[in-house]
Amino acid sequence: MLTGDAQKFYGLLFGIAFSTLLITQQLTIFVNLIERGASGVYNAPEAEIWVMDPVSRTTEVNYAMPSTALDEVRSVKGVEWAVPHLRAPASVRSSTGDLEGVQIVGVDDATLIGLPERLLEANKSILSQPDTVLIDDVGITNLFESGEDPIGQRLELNDQRAIIRGVADAIPSFTSQVTLYTKYSQALNYVPGTRNRLTFVLVGIKDGESAEAVAQAIEDQTGLKAETRAEFAQAGVNFIIENTGIPLNFGITVALGFIVGVAIVGLTFSLFIRDNIKQFGALKAIGVTNRKIAGMVVSQAAMVGSIGYALGVIGTVLFILGFSENPTFKGFYIPWQVPFVSMVAVIVILSLTGWLSLRSVMRTEPAAVFR
Amino acid sequence: MTMSDLQPQHMDTTAIGGCAPDAAICARGIVRDFQAGQSTIRVLHGIDTDIKPGEMTFVVGESGSGKTTLISIMCGILWPTEGEVKVFGTDIYKLSDTQLVNFRLENIGFIFQQYNLIPSIDAAANAAVPLIAKGMAVEEAREKAKQLLEKLNIGDQAEKLPNQLSGGQQQRVAIARALVHEPRLVVCDEPTAALDASSGRRVMDLLREVAVAHDRACIIVTHDNRIFDLADRILVLEDGLVTHDGSDMPDGH
Ligand SMILES: Nc1ncnc2c1ncn2[C@@H]1O[C@H](COP(=O)(O)OP(=O)(O)OP(=O)(O)O)[C@@H](O)[C@H]1O
Ligand SMILES: [Mg+2]
Numbered sequence: 001m002l003t004g005d006a007q008k009f010y011g012l013l014f015g016i017a018f019s020t021l022l023i024t025q026q027l028t029i030f031v032n033l034i035e036r037g038a039s040g041v042y043n044a045p046e047a048e049i050w051v052m053d054p055v056s057r058t059t060e061v062n063y064a065m066p067s068t069a070l071d072e073v074r075s076v077k078g079v080e081w082a083v084p085h086l087r088a089p090a091s092v093r094s095s096t097g098d099l100e101g102v103q104i105v106g107v108d109d110a111t112l113i114g115l116p117e118r119l120l121e122a123n124k125s126i127l128s129q130p131d132t133v134l135i136d137d138v139g140i141t142n143l144f145e146s147g148e149d150p151i152g153q154r155l156e157l158n159d160q161r162a163i164i165r166g167v168a169d170a171i172p173s174f175t176s177q178v179t180l181y182t183k184y185s186q187a188l189n190y191v192p193g194t195r196n197r198l199t200f201v202l203v204g205i206k207d208g209e210s211a212e213a214v215a216q217a218i219e220d221q222t223g224l225k226a227e228t229r230a231e232f233a234q235a236g237v238n239f240i241i242e243n244t245g246i247p248l249n250f251g252i253t254v255a256l257g258f259i260v261g262v263a264i265v266g267l268t269f270s271l272f273i274r275d276n277i278k279q280f281g282a283l284k285a286i287g288v289t290n291r292k293i294a295g296m297v298v299s300q301a302a303m304v305g306s307i308g309y310a311l312g313v314i315g316t317v318l319f320i321l322g323f324s325e326n327p328t329f330k331g332f333y334i335p336w337q338v339p340f341v342s343m344v345a346v347i348v349i350l351s352l353t354g355w356l357s358l359r360s361v362m363r364t365e366p367a368a369v370f371r
Numbered sequence: 372m373t374m375s376d377l378q379p380q381h382m383d384t385t386a387i388g389g390c391a392p393d394a395a396i397c398a399r400g401i402v403r404d405f406q407a408g409q410s411t412i413r414v415l416h417g418i419d420t421d422i423k424p425g426e427m428t429f430v431v432g433e434s435g436s437g438k439t440t441l442i443s444i445m446c447g448i449l450w451p452t453e454g455e456v457k458v459f460g461t462d463i464y465k466l467s468d469t470q471l472v473n474f475r476l477e478n479i480g481f482i483f484q485q486y487n488l489i490p491s492i493d494a495a496a497n498a499a500v501p502l503i504a505k506g507m508a509v510e511e512a513r514e515k516a517k518q519l520l521e522k523l524n525i526g527d528q529a530e531k532l533p534n535q536l537s538g539g540q541q542q543r544v545a546i547a548r549a550l551v552h553e554p555r556l557v558v559c560d561e562p563t564a565a566l567d568a569s570s571g572r573r574v575m576d577l578l579r580e581v582a583v584a585h586d587r588a589c590i591i592v593t594h595d596n597r598i599f600d601l602a603d604r605i606l607v608l609e610d611g612l613v614t615h616d617g618s619d620m621p622d623g624h
Contacts, residue, residue: 005491282487285448286548287476288504289469367449369483370439370560 005275011268012304013311016346019261020312023254023342024334025319030250032332037240038233039171040087043116043179047202049215050232051082054225056199058236059087060103060173064196065224072222073201078214080207083108084184085200088191092178093156094143102139102178104157106187114202115168115181121151122166127183133162136170138327139178155180157190171331174240258345266353269301273357280361281369290362297358305350312346313339390457395556395588396422396445400454403440414440416611417454424555425585427578427601430592431620432608438592439560441608445590446558447475459555476504480549482559482578486541488533488548494520494540495529498547505552512551519547523577539570543577550581557582557589568597575601596620 040059041050051073056062073082086106091099107114112124120137127134133155135143140150155162157180168181182190188197203226205214211228218226227235241247273280283293316334323329390397403415414437422428422445430438443449445456447463456463458478466474480501488497496509498516503509517529523543525536533541542562549557562578563571575598582589583603591602599605599620607615615621 276490278485278487279489282481282483283489283500283504284472285475285481286501286504287472287474287479288500289472292504365449367443369481369487370443370448 005272008268008272008275009304011271012265012301013308015261015264015268016305016308016349017311017315018264019257019349020309020342020346021315022257022260022312023345024313024316024338026250026253026257027338027341028316028320028332028334030246030254031335031338032329033174033246034237034240036172036174037236037238039173039236041229041233041236043168043170044085044114044202045117046113046204047085048205048211048229049203049218049226050229051201051203051218051222051224051226052199054223056225058239059200059232060236061239062087062199064194064199065201066196067198069198069222069224070201073203073218073224076214076218076221078206078209078217080204081111081113082201082203083111083113084198085114085202086184086187086191086197087199088187088197090157090180090190092143092162092180096145100143100178102157102180103173104187104190105179105181106184106191107181108202109183109185112183113204116170118169120167120169126165127181129165131161131163131186132165132182133157133186134166134168134181135164136168136172136179136181138170138172138176138330139180140167141327142176142178158192160189162190172327176328258349261345261349262353265349266356269353269357270360273360277361277364278369281364281366284364285366285369293361294358297354297361301350301354305346309343309346312342390460391421391423392460393424394421394457395424395459396420396590397457398422398445398454399456401441401444401451401456402453403437403444403449404452414611415444415451418611418613420606420613420616422556422588422590423604424588425583426603427583427589427591429599429602429605430590430608431594431599431605434594436608437611438608442558442560442590442592446479446481446556447471476501476552478555480552480554480557480582482542482545482549482557482562484561484564486533486538486545486565488541488544490533493530493532494525494536494544494547497533497544498551500548501552501554516547516551519551520544522581523547537570538566539574542566542570542574546574546578546581555587557587559589559591561592561594563593563595563598571595572598 037058053063053065070082070084073079088104090102090104092102094100105114112127115124119134126132135150144150150164150167153164155164170179173179191197205211215226215228218224280293320329320332320334398418398420401415401418402413404411404413418441430442432438440449444451447458450464461474463471463474495513495516498520499512502512502515517526520526520529523546525540525543528536528540536544563574566574579601604618605620606613607621
């Protein structure tokens with residue numbers, strides 16, 4: 001019945017698809033953006049435990065420890081290896097003379113633990129060359145004109161020379177700030193000297209140990225804060241949620257998507273019912289039960305809902321694919337929870353509006369058809 | 372004073388007492404009030420009548436005389452304020468809601484002035500609605516409906532949507548829908564009102580041909596004096612009372 005009325009069919013389809021698209025797409029961007037609060041953790045894949053000063057909160061919001069912390073951590077039972085890791089902000093003068101804020105990451109000289117897994121240009125051993133820094137791929141777009149080759153470019157960091165000799169395939173940070181990776185010993189030169197500059201100790205655990213237990217042992221024994229990879233990633237995400245207007249902004253858009261869906265679908269539904277109320281009355285007079293009429297409307301609504309939902313999700317996928325080259329959207333994916341949430345939203349929209357409009361059909365007296 | 376003293380003057384005195392065993396409809400003491408704002412309007416003032424199978428009964432009368440109200444009550448879609456209605460021996464307003472819905476589905480065919488076909492499904496599917504509602508498989512129901520459409524001379528229109536058909540053709544689809552499940556009672560409210568004279572006549576001829584059988588009753592509400600000659604029996608309603616009951620129109624109409 002519903003599907004035979006092209007105008008209303010497309011109205012419903014549009015309402016559902018639009019809502020699904022808005023909700024799915026916005027939630028996807030939201031989840032991916034806040035996950036970037038954990039990018040520093042994800043970019044150092046070998047670290048199973050992060051040890052830091054008790055006041056440090058995330059990879060970016062940190063406070064340095066005395067360098068003796070490294071040996072203290074190494075002496076804890078269950079620790080297989082522990083390496084120093086430095087993260088500090090700095091300013092860089094680019095080739096065009098602009099000043100740009102960057103994040104310096106100093107990784108262990110010997111093992112290079114703390115580097116992102118993959119380099120796009122060169123290999124990790126290039127760090128042994130003097131004054132070498134690696135730049136993250138998204139950072140390139142902030143520091144250089146498009147088409148300009150970053151390899152071989154000279155930068156000035158704290159009056160020290162730095163030469164870009166490689167590009168790291170890294171997840172961008174929440175602010176898409178440029179990240180420069182270098183050896184720990186070199187990083188100390190780039191970061192203005194204070195007594196304590198060791199910001200993290202990255203830890204690998206022995207086989208058969210649990211990360212939680214070892215982290216607890218480190219805390220007990222050293223008085224430092226130790227978080228497992230998962231805990232520290234979550235802390236980064238929470239920091240974004242708590243300290244930005246992002247959840248509210250996206251929440252509003254998602255709510256709007258839902259409301260627009262309810263409005264379009266509800267309006268179309270009620271128009272449909274109004275236009276067909278006589279036919280529904282005739283069916284009721286003939287002897288079709290309310291239950292059968294409801295079943296008919298529900299199955300058709302379910303069909304329109306599934307098609308509209310599929311279109312909305314496909315739209316989101318196309319959106320993500322379409323922007324996959326854009327550095328802002330690097331690494332974006334659709335977590336399964338997101339389409340699930342929008343599916344629930346679609347079901348709620350359809351049941352709510354469908355129920356409201358079916359009520360008038362249920363109440364229609366069959367005798368009304370003779371009037 | 373007894374109840375019968377309160378009965379109005381013009382009642383069908385032949386029907387007082389029990390129902391004839393073969394009556395298609397036996398209506399006794401039908402009163403219907405409607406609420407109009409604060410006041411209550413009595414539209415039917417106690418109607419007693421029997422409808423016999425094998426006959427085409429016309430209900431005529433001026434606009435507002437209560438014709439639609441009466442047949443709605445007789446076919447189980449409008450509760451009377453007082454009185455009882457037996458359709459083929461079943462006291463229909465003693466049934467539960469669901470039983471009554473099923474009773475209508477089994478026993479009654481409806482033809483409406485505005486046809487009320489479902490716009491999005493084709494003629495065959497529209498005609499098949501009662502069969503599908505009764506649980507018959509869609510293909511089988513469509514086949515049966517198509518056979519009936521053939522008989523009504525619109526077999527070639529079976530796959531068309533209602534809005535692709537003329538008024539007369541749509542009313543034939545509606546007739547097919549009313550008859551496809553072979554109900555024992557067919558109720559029509561102004562079946563020709565939306566049609567021009569000649570298609571109205573053709574629809575009525577057809578209805579007479581297919582809807583009247585020895586075990587089937589047909590009630591038609593109409594204003595249309597061009598078709599009065601097709602009636603076996605004419606009931607005239609005036610202000611909620613039956614004022615004439617015979618095989619012809621009374622003199623002066
Ligand atoms: N649901 C209702 N609520 C209030 N009044 C009603 C209702 N249905 C009918 N009436 C009133 O009852 C009276 C009889 O109505 P009914 O429809 O039975 O007349 P009718 O003889 O079929 O008229 P017409 O030839 O115009 O169709 C009218 O005065 C009408 O206004
Ligand atoms: Mg009427």
